[in-house]
Amino acid sequence: MLRISAEPIDAGRELKQFESRATSAGGIVTFSGQVRPHAKQGPVDTLFLQAYAPMTETGIESAMAEARTRWDLESILVLHRIGEMHPGDTIVFVATAARHRRAAFEAADFLMDYLKTEAVFWKKEETATGAHWIEPRDDDYADAARWTKKETV
Amino acid sequence: MLRISAEPIDAGRELKQFESRATSAGGIVTFSGQVRPHAKQGPVDTLFLQAYAPMTETGIESAMAEARTRWDLESILVLHRIGEMHPGDTIVFVATAARHRRAAFEAADFLMDYLKTEAVFWKKEETATGAHWIEPRDDDYADAARWTKKETV
């Protein structure tokens, strides 16, 4: 399931609901990403995230479908917030349920790499010194590349 | 933080609390493990888990300390249930918070491998055909071995 919304994400409540649906799985992995209080330019005031419907959804749904072909998963949940956020707010919540914990870990990791590098979002950070748009870090590209390497090695 | 207890684990509530403490981290990874409804011997009625205090605690605390030396973590939480449980009940809940999501993923994965293979617990499954004690699966040993390999390669 995928939901992109400007509403706040309550990770605890989402995990509880996900857990109640994924009753035959052995393990659940979640990732929640929060707005960091500090940027290179100083303390963050606001983070603004922009999506392009339905392209953003289509891309994430493809990554979710790919995760399902790569790993034996019982269920997947991706929640992504858009619009204005503040430090500590949850931007993204990913949950994967699988009989084997390795599958749940790897699928959550894979989905986060997609979301952090390839997902169709534009991101603006506002600090005391002004606003600026952010592009992916080199780290993020390296993380995402791990999954293609695996196929060819 | 480590807690071993016969009280039920509410993963959603634990994540919420963990999140509120880990405010300067960028990401949180959690793993929750549930009692599976089916065993090789058929539907599971009861799972019984036995620990040996303080040896069980000491071992898990060492693994937590090792995770902190290997990865740059802001906080770690390990909750483990003991005593009698039923299918769907949460046995274990691990949460890691870090500025970089790779650290949070790897540390949670590492802690689960420790908990599933080396942690001092004895485990008895009761099905319609009787009760039997469980020893680690070969998979679990292979998972745990990944971390030692990394050091030597």
Add this chain to the structure above:
Amino acid sequence: MQKILYFGRLSDVTGTSEEMLNIPPEIETAGALREWLDLRFDASGALLDPTVRIAINSEITFDTAPVSNAAEIAFMPPVGGG
């Protein structure tokens, strides 16, 4: 009237993230539209940057794509991830 979207840093240049526009009939392709809009906004090439991709009706396309029947045309700088 056609809907034009400017995402990410482009909206700082254009001053808007969305507008309804009558594209002149002589602007036949996505590439020609880029150039026309870049001049119109005095964008100093921000819209011409090859990393800025163009989507027509939510499909990424090439500069040679015709724009006359496009309901929605989006200018997309590199995505920043979530």
Add this chain to the structure above:
Amino acid sequence: MQKILYFGRLSDVTGTSEEMLNIPPEIETAGALREWLDLRFDASGALLDPTVRIAINSEITFDTAPVSNAAEIAFMPPVGGG
């Protein structure tokens, strides 16, 4: 009186997971205690299995360790993990 603990499958053999015991003075080492208890419970070697480790006061030890001053002695089959 000394506390003896039998973990995991061993409690099925001994019928208890914990007991208070006066260990006879001639049983001086952990290894001798294994043998004496195995006979006492008619355990057919369950306590002699080399995968069963012995802990004295919460520290894993060897069969040669003295038991006379041990407050707590635990017999531990391979752990099953959580």
